[in-house]
Amino acid sequence: xxxxxxxxxxxxxxxxxxxxxxxxxxxxxxxxxxxxxxxxxxxxxxxxxxxxxxxxxxxxxxxxxxxxxxxxxxxxxxxxxxxxxxxxxxxxxxxxxxxxxxxxxxxxxxxxxxxxxxxxxxxxxxxxxxxxxxxxxxxxxxxxxxxxxxxxxxxxxxxxxxxxxxxxxxxxxxxxxxxxxxxxxxx
Amino acid sequence: xxxxxxxxxxxxxxxxxxxxxxxxxxxxxxxxxxxxxxxxxxxxxxxxxxxxxxxxxxxxxxxxxxxxxxxxxxxxxxxxxxxxxxxxxxxxxxxxxxxxxxxxxxxxxxxxxxxxxxxxxxxxxxxxxxxxxxxxxxxxxxxxxxxxxxxxxxxxxxxxxxxxxxxxxxxxxxxxxxxxxxxxxxx
Amino acid sequence: xxxxxxxxxxxxxxxxxxxxxxxxxxxxxxxxxxxxxxxxxxxxxxxxxxxxxxxxxxxxxxxxxxxxxxxxxxxxxxxxxxxxxxxxxxxxxxxxxxxxxxxxxxxxxxxxxxxxxxxxxxxxxxxxxxxxxxxxxxxxxxxxxxxxxxxxxxxxxxxxxxxxxxxxxxxxxxxxxxxxxxxxxxx
Amino acid sequence: xxxxxxxxxxxxxxxxxxxxxxxxxxxxxxxxxxxxxxxxxxxxxxxxxxxxxxxxxxxxxxxxxxxxxxxxxxxxxxxxxxxxxxxxxxxxxxxxxxxxxxxxxxxxxxxxxxxxxxxxxxxxxxxxxxxxxxxxxxxxxxxxxxxxxxxxxxxxxxxxxxxxxxxxxxxxxxxxxxxxxxxxxxx
Numbered sequence: 001x002x003x004x005x006x007x008x009x010x011x012x013x014x015x016x017x018x019x020x021x022x023x024x025x026x027x028x029x030x031x032x033x034x035x036x037x038x039x040x041x042x043x044x045x046x047x048x049x050x051x052x053x054x055x056x057x058x059x060x061x062x063x064x065x066x067x068x069x070x071x072x073x074x075x076x077x078x079x080x081x082x083x084x085x086x087x088x089x090x091x092x093x094x095x096x097x098x099x100x101x102x103x104x105x106x107x108x109x110x111x112x113x114x115x116x117x118x119x120x121x122x123x124x125x126x127x128x129x130x131x132x133x134x135x136x137x138x139x140x141x142x143x144x145x146x147x148x149x150x151x152x153x154x155x156x157x158x159x160x161x162x163x164x165x166x167x168x169x170x171x172x173x174x175x176x177x178x179x180x181x182x183x184x185x186x187x
Numbered sequence: 188x189x190x191x192x193x194x195x196x197x198x199x200x201x202x203x204x205x206x207x208x209x210x211x212x213x214x215x216x217x218x219x220x221x222x223x224x225x226x227x228x229x230x231x232x233x234x235x236x237x238x239x240x241x242x243x244x245x246x247x248x249x250x251x252x253x254x255x256x257x258x259x260x261x262x263x264x265x266x267x268x269x270x271x272x273x274x275x276x277x278x279x280x281x282x283x284x285x286x287x288x289x290x291x292x293x294x295x296x297x298x299x300x301x302x303x304x305x306x307x308x309x310x311x312x313x314x315x316x317x318x319x320x321x322x323x324x325x326x327x328x329x330x331x332x333x334x335x336x337x338x339x340x341x342x343x344x345x346x347x348x349x350x351x352x353x354x355x356x357x358x359x360x361x362x363x364x365x366x367x368x369x370x371x372x373x374x
Numbered sequence: 375x376x377x378x379x380x381x382x383x384x385x386x387x388x389x390x391x392x393x394x395x396x397x398x399x400x401x402x403x404x405x406x407x408x409x410x411x412x413x414x415x416x417x418x419x420x421x422x423x424x425x426x427x428x429x430x431x432x433x434x435x436x437x438x439x440x441x442x443x444x445x446x447x448x449x450x451x452x453x454x455x456x457x458x459x460x461x462x463x464x465x466x467x468x469x470x471x472x473x474x475x476x477x478x479x480x481x482x483x484x485x486x487x488x489x490x491x492x493x494x495x496x497x498x499x500x501x502x503x504x505x506x507x508x509x510x511x512x513x514x515x516x517x518x519x520x521x522x523x524x525x526x527x528x529x530x531x532x533x534x535x536x537x538x539x540x541x542x543x544x545x546x547x548x549x550x551x552x553x554x555x556x557x558x559x560x561x
Numbered sequence: 562x563x564x565x566x567x568x569x570x571x572x573x574x575x576x577x578x579x580x581x582x583x584x585x586x587x588x589x590x591x592x593x594x595x596x597x598x599x600x601x602x603x604x605x606x607x608x609x610x611x612x613x614x615x616x617x618x619x620x621x622x623x624x625x626x627x628x629x630x631x632x633x634x635x636x637x638x639x640x641x642x643x644x645x646x647x648x649x650x651x652x653x654x655x656x657x658x659x660x661x662x663x664x665x666x667x668x669x670x671x672x673x674x675x676x677x678x679x680x681x682x683x684x685x686x687x688x689x690x691x692x693x694x695x696x697x698x699x700x701x702x703x704x705x706x707x708x709x710x711x712x713x714x715x716x717x718x719x720x721x722x723x724x725x726x727x728x729x730x731x732x733x734x735x736x737x738x739x740x741x742x743x744x745x746x747x748x
Contacts, residue, residue, distance in 0.1 A: 016242040016243060054202060055275065087275055087276065090268075092274070094268050094274060115489045115490055116489055118492045119317075122313075127269050129686060131269055177743075186738055187735060303675075305683075309679075324504060365555065369549075373551055388616055455617065458646075461616070461649055464647070466648070497684065498645075500644045
């Protein structure tokens with residue numbers, strides 16, 4: 001493999017007021033930034049001015065499209081709403097298509113309850129596939145999210161999550177690297 | 188059963204420009220209106236001014252909430268976007284919760300391809316359940332939707348769809364009636 | 375409602391050696407038996423001699439069919455295998471069809487990990503619907519199942535699970551009663 | 562890429578008497594065999610003597626395990642049973658685990674109805690991921706399967722399916738090659 005770096009942006013998938021997912025996303029960005037040869041950025045769907053009078057690629061945001069085009073892999077931080085994904089997250093994801101093809105994605109489920117957002121992850125799987133993304137088979141799960149962060153938004157039990165994140169990132173980097181090779185070198 | 192009528196609104200689940208689902212929803216509304224003892228209304232998510240800077244019940248639209256509260260059953264017309272549901276449909280659905288509980292829902296999948304929106308239906312199932320809705324086991328499927336309607340928005344092969352709709356409505360009316368009895372009479 | 379009792383059998387969905395789900399199923403059967411006006415039985419798929427050289431209704435077991443026919447509701451105890459359902463559970467379920475229609479089902483997920491079998495439950499939802507069953511929106515979740523029972527197969531923290539089971543059963547009894555009324559009285 | 566060949570076996574996922582999926586699987590095997598640098602074999606779950614008194618890796622068939630170990634990619638021919646996968650297919654798949662990791666899989670849905678087995682495909686997606694397999698985003702769909710083959714088991718409209726299979730195989734070969742490179746060369 002070349003020694004070039006990988007670009008793996010993190011999508012914060014809800015604009016909800018009081019969202020705890022923001023702390024989760026910031027933790028993830030911080031952890032990625034601490035690894036060698038990785039670049040990242042936080043893409044906050046709250047800050048995107050996507051039209052709501054239409055859907056799909058016709059309302060594409062050029063900056064989001066450019067980030068997805070440049071990405072080698074993605075992390076999606078998805079709080080679980082009624083066992084599904086946030087509507088605005090899907091609204092944004094649906095604005096791109098070819099940008100995603102043959103790239104890796106790691107899913108991070110966030111839930112107020114004790115099951116780590118597993119259900120939003122399961123609900124996203126068919127969508128990821130149809131977008132051309134390869135979902136890795138490690139997930140990040142943040143259960144009981146209301147209790148995980150202190151008042152400054154820092155993880156209370158940081159070592160546990162650093163350890164989990166490390167295995168997740170190893171797999172995401174592996175898959176992102178392999179698919180990048182494929183995009184560049186195979187047919 | 189009492190001879191009171193049932194209220195079964197139809198949610199048109201996309202604001203997309205050029206949407207064919209609008210023809211589908213209008214056909215469904217017309218067919219419901221032609222049956223005895225059913226009331227309906229078309230709820231067009233394009234016409235709802237739901238906030239996009241938050242999510243969930245805090246941005247509830249009072250009129251939508253009142254319709255869901257009054258409903259005995261629902262029909263959701265859902266075009267399939269990347270094998271999932273339209274984001275704005277989910278954004279709207281997530282604004283209510285107790286309004287839906289123990290009511291029936293029938294799903295109508297719409298797709299440009301030949302598989303009748305089956306994948307958006309499968310993707311909605313866990314969400315419907317968590318909202319407290321009971322999804323009936325007949326669906327409406329509109330495949331190849333670009334070719335189904337004439338220039339005036341009328342179904343070209345109307346008898347076929349009237350026949351399918353009839354079985355679907357029989358089941359939806361049955362389940363709506365039974366659950367209404369349950370809400371009113373059982374414990 | 376009539377004061378007749380409801381019959382709610384419990385399907386133990388794996389023949390696996392050393393299965394912990396057996397303890398779970400026995401706890402559930404014991405709890406149902408302690409409630410008024412409920413009858414139950416444990417249906418252990420390990421004890422069913424279902425043919426494996428064919429599939430579907432042609433290999434129906436008459437006793438299982440009779441139990442499903444008589445049932446007003448079901449509980450399925452499903453350990454999570456690779457985020458899906460046990461193959462032999464599905465093999466058995468597929469042998470009936472009309473027996474299930476318009477009856478309630480409550481799902482009990484069992485997992486070695488900490489997410490309560492949520493993924494096997496999500497995976498079963500579309501199957502339940504197609505079988506004609508109505509899946510209630512409370513689940514039973516047994517996480518970390520290897521640590522929940524003592525050497526005699528008794529729950530170590532029984533009060534917690536009795537409390538959860540109570541809410542689950544209230545909902546299952548409600549839905550079973552309502553659908554029974556529907557089957558008998560509506561059209 | 563090296564010029565070595567890829568081994569892509571085809572799993573025929575039902576023992577059902579009168580199965581049409583057998584014709585589908587044979588067509589697929591024949592098409593693979595006609596391409597350069599691909600090897601295949603038909604793995605018929607009807608012919609496997611997998612124990613049914615246990616589940617998972619403890620009942621692994623050495624020959625099946627060896628095939629999965631050697632495989633660079635897989636095709637699973639899955640008829641749709643009640644919107645889910647055949648139980649015996651899952652029973653067999655669950656007997657291996659590490660054999661599948663970081664390999665590609667293409668899914669072939671078969672249905673008597675007109676929706677091409679899309680629902681069994683959606684139902685398999687989370688299982689494939691947990692097994693470590695990467696499901697490509699092209700599928701093969703055989704709708705109305707009872708009408709597709711003549712009395713000798715040959716496709717009546719062969720050119721259509723050859724064309725579809727060609728795109729599916731291009732993608733499966735690409736992903737199998739890329740992941741093989743990854744397994745061999747990346748970390």
